Amino acid sequence: MAKKKYLLGFSPDIVNEAIVYRLVKDYDLKINILRAEVRELGGRLLMEVEGKAANIKEAAGYLNEAKVDVQELATYVEKNEERCTHCGMCISICPVEALIMERPSWKVRYDSEKCIACGMCIDACPPGAIKFRI
Amino acid sequence: MKRTVEEINQKIRDGDVVVMTAEEVASYVQSEGVERAAKEVDVVTTGTFGAMCSSGAFLNFGHSEPPIRMQKVTLNDVPAYTGIAAVDAYIGATELKLDDHKEYGGAHVIEELVSGKAVRLKASSDGTDCYPRKEIDTFVSLHSMNQAYLFNPRNAYQNYAAGTNSSERTLYTYMGKLLQNYGNITYSSAGQLSPLLKDPSLRTIGIGTRIFLGGGTGYVAWEGTQFRTNVETKFGAPVGGARSLATVGDLRGMSPEFVRALNLPGYGVSLGMGVGVPIPVLDEDVMRAAALSDEQLFAPLIDYSVQSRNRRPIKHLSYAELRSGRVELFGKEVRTSSLSSYLKARQIAETLAERIENGEFLLTEPVAQLPSDRSVGTLEVRSREEAV
């Protein structure tokens, strides 16, 4: 079983395609939608996909054919290490504890594996060290 | 055991001074006792790095040809106060850029200057016989200006209330983002490393005390604004906002590591300042206070959804509890966040210790003590007669 995070981009003409349904039904994937936006210029879908590695690969092929812009994400938000003061303001804000105060170094570590891209930490960070990658 | 500042300075010059950070000494005293620690350690260094809104810099730009008597000044479109001499100005940390949505302000200008960058200076004037010029649009930097020094009316607050929020919506405050229904707790003091908590009655800190300021060297200029002494204490240290310092120091020699623009969304811009104060161990009493640990230092917890200056603390929390990351509140576990950086506080105390050990930083005797009896008044809507 593999687990990957993808950002999908749709142009307006394919916003109505039942893409998630197809991914579940045809490729037997478990989908966790982390963020969804639909705008005039199309839509964006941030999701976590779990399933057989081969199926994920095939599904990506299907999406490409369907003219969906597929981007695999290693991380959701980025913490600028130069800007971060390691204050820890973000710690109690993150709902999934993806921002961790390490002891005894008192450095704040961002764990991209845990992050669900909710964005809560972004406007909580006083020096503006955290930004969406997408 | 007694020693004087002069004796300590002699040891610094001779290269055999013993310095410990306030964090190190807290555990040293727990294992070895106050008596032994006081005998062995000459200086305890402290540090804090947090949002200090009451900060800003005096600048002198030099005269242009023909000269101008500046009446309106902006730096990167952030207004600076210029109701002083012709080419002098004061840029306050929290001043916001004109037409900006609260994201860029005086603190950013100060950080850019400290980073060695040039900032855009625009000034205008009505023009006078001796200062005929009416406008100037140019760039200035630390290199081009005659003087550029921080003068911060209130830094290094001696303790500060922790915040939480009982209401149904997220609050954006100067204590950071406070989640609804007691969703989190934020605090801002460096606790056992915090300068004024380690010499609670300011026996050794006063006007003229040489300090670490923003990465460079600074001095205590005066009592900080809202300085007060009539605060409840535990183990001799105040359990709420009490004393503070007005500080001064050259921007040249400071570092953006310790002078950092901050943006508290929904509140505004502030300046993250690093301040460190060395405490000469004159006797055992000084050591006893300097060695207070996070278990012995407390902050009141305030509900920020109550919009009144008369908020009563929900309870008092030790810095050990706050720093543990989780606190129990009304039977529920609530996560905590610090607004100030303990890592940077520690780096400041360590840097200061190194400078002292290397003989680069001598200690000072206060030129004058700060007040020992001060309370803080309030602002009322009153008549001219009532005000006097």
Ligand code: SF4
């Ligand atoms: S709030 Fe920002 S500066 Fe503070 S630890 Fe988190 S990422 Fe770093």
Ligand code: SF4
């Ligand atoms: S985006 Fe959300 S989940 Fe990710 S680190 Fe920030 S607060 Fe945590």
